[in-house]
Amino acid sequence: MEKIFKGAAIFLDRSDINTDEIIPAKYLTEVTKEALKPYLLEDLKLDGFDPKGEKLKNARVVVSRQNFGCGSSREHAPWVFEVNGVHTIIAESYARIFRQNMFNGGMLAIELPKADIDALFAMDAEGDVSIAVDVDAQVITARCGADERKFNFAISEFDKALVKAGGWVEFADARY
Amino acid sequence: MGQTIAEKIFDSHLRDEPFAGTKVLNLDRVLCHEITTPVAIADLEWRGKDRVFDSSKIKAVIDHVTPSKDSKTALQAKMLRDWARRHKLQDFFDVGQNGVCHALFPEKGYIRPGFTVIMGDSHTCTHGAFGAFAAGVGTTDLEVGILKGVCAFREPATIRVNLEGALPQGVYAKDVILYVIGQLGVNGATDRVLEFVGPVVDAMTMEARMTLCNMAIEAGGTCGICMPDMVTVNYLWPFIQDDYASKEAALEDFKRWHSDADADYDQVITFDLSSLEPQVTYDYKPDCVKPVGQMAGTAVDQIYIGTCTNGRIEDLRIAAAILKGKTIAPTVRGIVSPATPRIFRTALDEGIIQIFMDAGFCVTNPTCGACLGMSNGVLAEGEVCASTSNRNFNGRMGKGGMVHLMSPATAAATAVAGVITDARTM
Numbered sequence: 084m085e086k087i088f089k090g091a092a093i094f095l096d097r098s099d100i101n102t103d104e105i106i107p108a109k110y111l112t113e114v115t116k117e118a119l120k121p122y123l124l125e126d127l128k129l130d131g132f133d134p135k136g137e138k139l140k141n142a143r144v145v146v147s148r149q150n151f152g153c154g155s156s157r158e159h160a161p162w163v164f165e166v167n168g169v170h171t172i173i174a175e176s177y178a179r180i181f182r183q184n185m186f187n188g189g190m191l192a193i194e195l196p197k198a199d200i201d202a203l204f205a206m207d208a209e210g211d212v213s214i215a216v217d218v219d220a221q222v223i224t225a226r227c228g229a230d231e232r233k234f235n236f237a238i239s240e241f242d243k244a245l246v247k248a249g250g251w252v253e254f255a256d257a258r259y
Numbered sequence: 260m261g262q263t264i265a266e267k268i269f270d271s272h273l274r275d276e277p278f279a280g281t282k283v284l285n286l287d288r289v290l291c292h293e294i295t296t297p298v299a300i301a302d303l304e305w306r307g308k309d310r311v312f313d314s315s316k317i318k319a320v321i322d323h324v325t326p327s328k329d330s331k332t333a334l335q336a337k338m339l340r341d342w343a344r345r346h347k348l349q350d351f352f353d354v355g356q357n358g359v360c361h362a363l364f365p366e367k368g369y370i371r372p373g374f375t376v377i378m379g380d381s382h383t384c385t386h387g388a389f390g391a392f393a394a395g396v397g398t399t400d401l402e403v404g405i406l407k408g409v410c411a412f413r414e415p416a417t418i419r420v421n422l423e424g425a426l427p428q429g430v431y432a433k434d435v436i437l438y439v440i441g442q443l444g445v446n447g448a449t450d451r452v453l454e455f456v457g458p459v460v461d462a463m464t465m466e467a468r469m470t471l472c473n474m475a476i477e478a479g480g481t482c483g484i485c486m487p488d489m490v491t492v493n494y495l496w497p498f499i500q501d502d503y504a505s506k507e508a509a510l511e512d513f514k515r516w517h518s519d520a521d522a523d524y525d526q527v528i529t530f531d532l533s534s535l536e537p538q539v540t541y542d543y544k545p546d547c548v549k550p551v552g553q554m555a556g557t558a559v560d561q562i563y564i565g566t567c568t569n570g571r572i573e574d575l576r577i578a579a580a581i582l583k584g585k586t587i588a589p590t591v592r593g594i595v596s597p598a599t600p601r602i603f604r605t606a607l608d609e610g611i612i613q614i615f616m617d618a619g620f621c622v623t624n625p626t627c628g629a630c631l632g633m634s635n636g637v638l639a640e641g642e643v644c645a646s647t648s649n650r651n652f653n654g655r656m657g658k659g660g661m662v663h664l665m666s667p668a669t670a671a672a673t674a675v676a677g678v679i680t681d682a683r684t685m
C-alpha cells in the first residue's frame with residue numbers, strides 16, 4: 084500500500100497510550116490487516132475523543148504526547164492505523180517496539196521536542212489542523228486556517244531508508 | 260573501555276551495520292506463537308518467499324488460546340501448525356505438549372548465555388535471565404527473522420540495576436520487579452537494556468530471574484539481563500553436559516559474557532531491598548505500585564495464578580503452601596494455569612494440584628488464557644482480578660475490568676481472604 088504522509092490531524096492529549104487501547108487483544112484473532120479496520124482506538128478513553136467519530140475517520144496524522152504505543156509487541160497497532168489511512172504519528176516519544184514497527188511497515192513515527200508538540204496542540208485549540216511531512220527535507224508543515232508553522236525533525240538514516248524502501252522486509256530482502 | 264554483556268553479544272553477532280548506530284544481528288533463536296506469526300506467514304506466502312532461514316533455530320508453540328476456542332483461533336492455530344509441518348520445524352508444540360512460550364522454551368533448554376533471541380511477543384525479555392539478549396519484536400521483524408535470521412537494533416545502552424541486601428521472608432522476585440518498575444516508571448528504560456546484578460539476583464533461582472526479566476518491558480526495557488553463573492549452569496546442565504567436561508568448565512565458558520568492571524553504562528541505579536514489602540499495583544499502569552499494606556482490604560472477584568511471569572513450579576509451590584488446608588473466600592473464584600505440561604505434572608506429583616482443588620480453585624491446561632483476556636477467565640465490566648501476570652492495562656483481562664498485579668503469595672492470601680491481603684499476616 085502506498086504510504087501518504089499528510090492530511091487532517093487528530094490530537095490525542097495523553098501520554099502512555101498503550102497498544103491495548105489502540106487495538107484490544109480480543110481482535111488479535113484476525114489474520115488480515117483489513118479485518119482490524121473498524122476497531123481503531125476502540126478502548127481509548129479521552130475527553131472529547133470518539134473512536135467512531137468523523138474526526139478519527141478523516142484523520143491521516145496522529146499527534147500525541149510521551150511513550151506512545153507502549154505495551155505489547157503487537158504489530159496490529161501500526162496496522163490498524165495503516166488500514167485506516169494514518170501513516171504518520173508525531174509524538175514526544177515512543178515505546179521502542181511500536182516505533183520500530185511503524186518504520187518496519189514503511190510508516191513514520193516522528194519524534195518532536197515537547198515545545199514543538201505543545202505548539203502543535205496550541206494550533207489544535209484554534210481549529211482543525213492539517214499536517215504535511217517532507218521526509219527528505221525533514222520538515223513538518225502544520226496549517227490551521229491562515230496560520231502555518233514549520234518544524235524540523237530528526238530521523239535516523241536507517242529509518243529513512245526503511246520508509247524509502249517501503250519497509251524492513253523489502254530492505255532486508257534486497258540486502259541479506 | 261570495557262563492555263557490557265549486551266555489547267559483547269552485539270559484537271559477536273554483528274552481521275551488518277548499514278548505517279552508523281544501526282546493528283543488524285545474526286539470530287540464534289526465532290520464537291513463534293499463534294497470535295503474531297500467522298500474519299508473517301501469510302505475508303511471506305503472498306510475497307512468494309515462504310521459506311525459513313534455519314528450521315533448527317526456529318521454535319514454535321500454540322499457547323495464547325489453546326485448545327482453540329472458536330473458528331478464528333482455530334485458523335490461527337492451523338496456520339502455525341501447517342507452516343511448522345511444511346518447514347519441518349523440529350520443535351513445534353501443539354495441544355498436549357504446549358505451554359506458555361516464555362516458560363516452555365527455557366524449560367526445553369533452548370536459551371543459552373550469549374544467544375540472540377527474538378519473538379513476536381513483548382515479554383521475550385524473560386529469556387535474558389540466561390544471559391541472552393532477548394527482545395520482543397513486531398511481526399515484520401519476526402518475518403525477516405524467519406526468512407533471513409537477522410534483526411536490526413540500535414546500539415544497546417544499558418541501565419545497571421544493583422539489587423543490594425537480602426530479600427525479607429515472604430518477599431519475592433515479583434515484588435522486586437514491581438518495585439523497580441514503580442521507581443523507573445513505564446518509560447524509564449525505553450530503548451535500554453536492564454542489567455540486573457547484586458546479591459539479590461545472585462541468590463535467585465532461574466525461575467525467579469525469569470520473573471524479574473519478564474517485566475523489563477513494563478519499564479520500556481528492550482531486554483532484562485542477568486549474568487550467567489552456577490545457578491544458570493545447574494539449570495542448563497541436562498542440556499549441555501555433553502558439551503563440557505564439568506560444570507566448572509561450563510561456568511568458565513559462560514563467564515565470557517559477563518560485563519566488564521569498566522563497562523560504560525547509561526545509568527547505574529542501586530536499590531537496597533532488605534526491607535522491601537510485597538508490592539501490588541493499582542490503576543491501569545504497571546508503574547502504579549504500592550506496598551501491599553496500602554492496598555489491603557481491596558475486594559476482588561477473581562484470582563488468577565499463572566502466566567509467563569508467575570506460572571512456574573516455584574510459584575505454584577509458594578501459593579500452595581499458603582492455600583494448604585484452607586478454602587478460598589465464597590465471594591471469589593480462583594483460577595490456576597500451570598505454565599507448561601511439565602509444571603502441571605510436577606504439581607500433580609507433589610500434591611499441589613490437589614491443594615488448589617481442595618481450596619476451590621479451577622485448574623486449567625497450560626495457556627495464556629485470561630492473562631490477555633482471550634479465554635479461561637475473562638472479566639466482566641466492573642470486575643476486579645488479583646493476578647500474578649504482568650499487565651494491568653485498562654481492558655487487559657476483559658473490557659471494563661481492573662487487574663491488580665502481585666506475587667503468587669499475595670494472590671493466594673487474597674484468594675483465602677477475598678480481599679487483597681499480605682500473606683505474611685496469615
Ligand code: SF4
Nearest residue numbers: 382566567627630631
Ligand atoms: S502469559 Fe500473558 S504476558 Fe505471557 S506471553 Fe502469554 S499473554 Fe503474554
